[in-house]
Amino acid sequence: MNNDPLAFILNSIPSLISYVDRDLRYKFVNQSYGRWFGLEPEKVIGKTVVEIIGQAGLESIQKHIDDTLSGKFTEFERVIPYRFGGTKETHSTYVPDFGPDGQVQGFVALVQDVTEMRESERLVAEQRVKMVNSSKLAALGEMAAGLAHEINNPLFVIHGRAERLKELAQDETLDLSQVIQAAEIIEATSMRVSKIVRGLQTLSRDGGKDQIEKVSVLKLFTENAELCFQRFKNHGIELQIGTVDKNLVIECRPVQISQVILNLLNNAHDAVSMETSSKWVHLTALALGDQIQISVTDSGAGIPADLQEKIFRPFFTTKKIGSGTGLGLSISRTIVESHQGTLVLDDTSETTRFVCTLPKEQ
Ligand SMILES: Nc1ncnc2c1ncn2[C@@H]1O[C@H](COP(=O)(O)OP(=O)(O)OP(=O)(O)O)[C@@H](O)[C@H]1O
Ligand SMILES: [Mg+2]
Secondary structure, three states: OOOOHHHHHHHHOOOEEEEEEOOOEEEEEOHHHHHHOOOOHHHHOOOEHHHHHHHHHHHHHHHHHHHHHOOOOEEEEEEEEOOOOOEEEEEEEEEEEEOOOOOEEEEEEEEEEOHHHHHHHHHHHHHHHHHHHHHHHHHHHHHHHHHHHHHHHHHHHHHHHHHHHHHHHHOOOOOHHHHHHHHHHHHHHHHHHHHHHHHHHHHHOOOOOOOOEEEEHHHHHHHHHHHHHHHHHHOOOEEEEOOOOOOOEEEEOHHHHHHHHHHHHHHHHHHHHOOOOOOEEEEEEEEEOOEEEEEEEEOOOOOOHHHOOHHHOOOOOOOOOOOOOOOHHHHHHHHHHHOOOEEEEOOOOOOEEEEEEEEOOO
């Protein structure tokens, strides 16, 4: 070890370390600090901050210096021009140094170059957005088969009733009540198709920037059930919607809350479809004071205790490669939390039950 171990350690640290007194004069700077300005540390010590970083540089940190000199531990980030061109993102920490009289006599400044760290954080965030979009696409693809069926059936009904109308028109003794009946069926059935299409639009859009709206909980439930209904039926799973007061409304970003309900229903579907006997999924809502509790319960085998913590982590999945992205629950939790709510697995329930609690008003 060097004969001045402390100086050796400080000079080996790849961050800028300095000690500045009350008059903003450098008492100490390490090698990294000097190197940043292309100077030997001895050329900096004894100079004032403004002599080294310039008037504009000083002005940009003046507020933080004042805070520190008034006794506050201060942390901030800022982008600064780099001597070799371009800019660097830096994280600074200022620690006040209190003298024996309790007055701040100077401060230690630690400046770290966080350019690469911030850049990789941005990349991860971008990647996450891409994954979210591709997981939504995967969910859409999976539902496409069921949806084709969902849309084909009503089209068949509409076609049949239109034929019937033509027949009636050829009949001399036109029975008006039958015409009205056929028209009503066409009307109701095409409404159903347009509802499904609207559900799809809801799902494929990014709801993050949507406005907060007041929506009926019953409407949220029926729209989502509409989307899942055929898939559940195909696997012999009973989808039960609990009684929901039709006047129960919630303030939320409806596209996002739909996505949460759909994720939970899809997970329940996947868990139950492996079962052989009892196959059901319940979707219920309960008003509790100024909150609404939405829960999805299923008759599946449940989640092993050692996995219960992990399932909310991004990319955690037990599904085979290519079928689950493991993002469903983590995205859902993020959405619910952005609505000031909570999404948890109810460990007191005998069957698997996810509970989403949301405030009625945002
Ligand atoms: N109702 C449930 N019953 C049993 N296990 C569940 C249930 N819901 C979630 N899980 C478990 O939690 C894991 C993570 O769920 P999550 O929704 O985050 O991802 P995924 O369903 O695997 O994939 P994705 O939703 O992205 O398609 C699942 O792989 C599954 O093991
Ligand atoms: Mg899922």
